[in-house]
Amino acid sequence: HPFPSVFLRDIRNTVGNIPMEWYQDFPHVGYDLDGRRIFKPLRSKDELDLFLEKMENPEYWSAIPGKPRDRSVPWDGGSAVKSHRGFGDGICGELPAVDFFSHEVRIHPVTNRPADKRSFIPSLVEKEKVSKLVHAIKMGWIQPRKPKENVPTFYDLWAQEDPNSILGRHKMHVPAPKIPLPGHAESYNPPPEFLLSPEELSWEQQEPSERRLNFLPRRFPSLRAVPAYPRFIHERFERCLDLYLCPRQRKMRVNVDPEDLIPKLPKPRDLQPFPTTQALIYRGHSSLVRTLSVSPSGQWLVSGSDDGTLRFWEVISARCLRTVPVGSAVKSVAWNPNPNVCLVAAAIPPWIPLDPFNPACLWDQLPQLLLGIPPFPIPSPFPPQRAPIPFPIPFPIPFPFQPVTQVTWHAKGDYWASVLRNPGGRQVLIHQSSRRWSQDPFRKSPGMIQCVRFHPIRPYFLVASQRSVRIYNLLRQELTKKLQSNCQWISSMAVHPGGDNVICGSYDSKLAWFDLDLSTRPYRLLRHHRRALRAVSFHRRYPLFASASDDGTVIVCHGMVYNDLLQNALLVPLKVLKGHVPTLDLGVLDVAFHPQQPWLFSSGADGTVRLYT
């Protein structure tokens, strides 16, 4: 063979990385460079030969059967296992390997160290670790793992509808706002009008929220010259925030029709009967008519005026039946509500007479009333008539020189009260006409008294001062309630025939309705009038109340009071009654309802009394 033995040892694998079983049946394995077959050695050792060699050849274990050629390559003592160990053979500076592990039993063991105790006892390190864990568990720093309870899991069928749940959010998805498409200012070479003007060059100093554009439009000669956009990351970040971090919520805008806020009041057409038109005008007075009162039967009307007369009218025909000159202006008249007695109380300075006016001249009744009166001269000549004239009975009151501003009767017709204009001193007096005596019920007067009224049913006495109304219990002689009206100056007061509601009119054009069961503040403040309110009144039978004002109108309202304590009163304005002519800055001065019919009388500064039906 011309090849040196070096080459024999370096014969490469000429078949590749294939399993050698494929050449089992062939006499050759691979080909050489010339293309000739490389024959396997002729005689291969069979099992018997291998066994004999193993038993008899002392260098059997030292020979490595060479794989490529099935030829045992004798081991020369070290070069084949060179690469496997960290030790070298001492040639290139590596330490020689010391065989202290070998198959031969040597005399000395590798180490003769005796076994540690820790090999036989439980581990101390682990014990320490365990005790630390136990302490931590005892201290509660570590929660022992609880066994998972098998909680039945429910599937929320309606999670999609709940806008707060994760599933429901999909329904309520509010898409992010669209990024606006780029315009001309975003171009790399925008027209000069899209660049910022010199005033806007303070873009840098402005707040980011104030800027008109998010970026600074710049101009470049070509696309190549365009630098990197400095705000790119900013913009993407903000967009990401918009997309997923910005909470969006549907704002439910309440579309409120302003007409729905107006309370639905019943139509005036449904609340009839109430006075709507002017029917009669009672002419006769020459000056403003300050006060009027209707008889309890409804046949007569008495009015007192500044021209110093009291006039008695027949309601149905507007006929003035009697005129009683009294000398000075009449401030207040009130007809006795007792239908069996015909008495009118009129407040005339300096004394208050009681006029019995009985057109049928039942003189039989008069002697009872005339008992105990000292004779007095009739002040002025009466027109000659064959009929008996109204006979004034003077009622001497303790303070004859203070002007009396108001008289009012008790519902039974025996007691009556008068208000004197005496600021600081005694202002209210209560009189009894059958026993002919008067008394002053109050020790000190609470401010300037405007108006007093008797309660129609209960023994209460209502006193209205300028700002508040005090209710006194006459039997117990104590103050029961104080109603605070939100008005500056109360002018008049009226009590509902049911006894639970009070209305006050004030000079600042407000009408306060008090519900005595509800609170001491007004239940409703009605501002229907333009100018000061002069008088208010309730109807005895129908659910109506009226207010007279200086603008010459009378406003009739429906005031329905319910028997059950749950429902509040229903107040509906019905009609503005016009007719009076405002004179001398005064309009309608007094208002009164007819006792039975839904009719309204009003007296005004133009000297007329008008009937509305």
Next chain:
Amino acid sequence: MNIDFSQFVSEDHKYVEFDFLINGQFLRLPLVTHMEMENISTEEVVEIEYVEKYMAPQPEECIFHDDWISSVQATEEWILTGCYDQTARIWSVEGKSITTVAGHTEVVKDVAWVKQDSLSCLLLSASMDQTVLLWEWNVEKNKVKALHCCRGHAGSVESVAVDCTRTKFCSGSWDKMLKIWSAVPTDEEDEMEEAANRPRKKQKTEQLGLTRTPLATLSGHTEAISSVLWSDAEEICSASWDHTIKLWDAETGDLKSTLTGNKVFNSVSYSPLCRRLASGSTDRHIRLWDPRSKDGSLVLLSLTSHTGWVTSVKWSPTHEHQLISGSLDNIVKLWDTRSCKAPLYDLAAHEDKVLCVDWTEAGLLLSGGADNKLYCYRYPATASDVGA
């Protein structure tokens, strides 16, 4: 032969105006509009009735009084008026004042004739002094004497009415009572219910006649009675401020039926020809009712043209469809019930409220008011369909 036909041409050949009626309603609008409004179909035969047009009432007299005239009642020869100056006056139809009946102490609210002879007449006056006085008027001597003073009411007496037999009369007053009295003058004084020593009263009664107490008192109204009338021989109709018209049986004193309305009734009038009641209320409508309907409140017809309260109504005594009404808007209207939207004629002569109206059989219309004047009109009595 020359026959002069000119004598056959009568002077009273005159143009006659006609008025047309469709379905009992006067035709006031163009025919097409009327038929549309009344929903009369043009497919059917429409009957148009024609009548001679009613002439306007001719004003005759104007009688001046001293005070407001509260009531008026007239016969063929005499006119009796009640006045607010506490007197009743008698006038002739020509307008001449005959005599004054004074005696009341208060305003006279209603007057009525009881009986008329050629020698003497009986008349009634009701007043606010709660009495009704029965007077005898001697026509020849022209003297008036109070025969009876009917006391019993506790409020002013608003209305009196005499029945067809002229023996009884009824009165309604503010004390809500309806009282029936005898209208026959007697010589005895009725016993008073209250026994009292009334020397003063005896003096008065001698002046005013013997005292009389009512035959019966009918109560049922809850408010004042404004107007009463006899609708039949034994039936009284009363209208009141409690919005009702009540029909009473005069013999037994029972309430027969009630007609309910909405407003205070000022006056009622009954027509035996058409058997309807006309009422004037404190609204501006005149309503026609059927008194025979059982306790209903069915208004048959509502005549609207006034602009104020209707104070008085009166049916025509001869014509079944005509009535006259006076109101606070100073106008007296003559209506035909067949045209309910507009009256036949408006008589606007008063300057103040009209308080009373009357219609005599002779065709005389009277109206008195608050302007102290009494106006008389002549209205020819036309033949109604009832007679034809």
